[in-house]
Amino acid sequence: MNTITLLEKLVAFPTVSSETNLPLVGFVQSYLEERGFSCRLIADDSGAKANLFASIGPGGDDGIILSGHTDVVPCAAQNWTSDPFRLIERNGKLFGRGAADMKGFLACMLTVADLASKSALSRPLHLAFSHDEEIGCVGVRRMLDDLMKRQFRAAFCIVGEPTSMRVVTGHKGKLAARATCFGMGGHSSCAPLYLNAIHIVTDVVSLLRQAQDEFATAGAQDDAYEVPYTTIHAGRIAGGVAVNVVASEATVDFEIRHLVADDPCRIVGDLGRRADVLAETLRPRFPQARVSIDIVNAYPGLDLANDAAAGLLAGLVDQPYVAKVSFGTEAGLFMERLAIPTLVLGPGSMEQGHKPDEFIEIAELERCDVFLKGVLERLIG
Ligand SMILES: [Zn+2]
Known part of the structure; x- marks a missing residue:
């Protein structure tokens, strides 16, 4: 053969x-x-x-x-x-x-x-x-x-x-993760009385974009790559059940494609701390407010x-x-x-x-x- x-x-x-x-x-x-x-x-x-x-x-x-x-x-x-x-x-x-x-x-x-x-x-x-x-x-x-x-x-x-x-x-290495955002569900006619998890998840996406900007401008660089720095990308967002229901849960799946010089666990840890700060600002009114980040898969x-x-x-x-x-x-x-x-x-x-x-x-x-x-x-x- x-x-x-x-x-x-x-x-x-x-x-x-x-x-x-x-x-x-x-x-x-x-x-x-x-x-x-x-x-x-x-x-x-x-x-x-x-x-x-x-x-x-x-x-x-x-x-x-x-x-x-x-x-x-x-x-x-x-x-x-x-x-x-x-x-x-x-x-x-x-x-x-x-x-x-x-x-x-x-x-x-x-x-x-x-x-x-x-x-x-x-x-x-x-x-x-x-x-x-x-x-x-x-x-x-x-x-x-x-x-x-x-x-x-x-x-x-x-x-x-x-x-x-x-x-x-x-x-580059890769780490895929899911951020799950917990709010408080209710009838949409009184939406401001509840905590919309979709709003939290969009704030988390803003955090991801902010971190991405920091890597692009101040992070490690390797010009051998088409994109010479570590990237953070939101790939999928999900949440809510119907237009007249305030969502109690929403998720964003994201991935980090990192240079060997950058430690992905550290990056996730840092994103987790920023998400905690975000949830803390909501908790006085809504004790259920929480963001939990779970690593789905990673390779170096x-x-x-x-x-x-x-x-x-x-x-x-x-x-x-x-x-x-x-x-x-x-x-x-x-x-x-x-x-x-x-x-x-x-x-x-x-x-x-x-x-x-x-x-x-x-x-x-x-x-x-x-x-x-x-x-x-x-x-x-
Ligand atoms: Zn292959």
């Missing part, structure tokens, strides 16, 4: 994050075990999903990890020209859900795994396949916990998200020194390695949990990720195959 045939197989598993990934994992596991890899499955609590960690070669702390996620985003509400789960070629491009994000890299991982099985390795090659990346890097955490417990070490890790084969050394940012990346990849890539990307990946978690130098580098472009008619160019897969062959050569002799 070559990389394209492998990609065809992988795309045919409809591993949308809401669904099981076990059939795909089963296919990958038997492919790897046939080639002499030792495989370890790390299932989630439901038993419907699993991470797979596979190794080949001698033991040792100086191996290389190639890592990718097995899940894809949904395509149900999207207008596709062809069946998203059947890989189709048109003009040198392969169309299918996950072709770019990121089953293309998984297919290249399996191709290099086959080469590794026929090579005399002096250092180990590790392959990590995670689940539930698309819903906030959820699945990989358990695999990293497992590796931590086993005191696993490696020389470096490549997370193969689509970067058009550019070396990416940084991305990535910031690998460029010279460290250069050292790891010397001779393997000919392009400058200064890129930083706006999307998040599992790379920050590898760095944070395992302290393994990690960078992001993979075939295809995130321009195509998550969209209808997602595709990857065959030429990108070929470039990645050549690159991973070079990585493998580092592990031989």
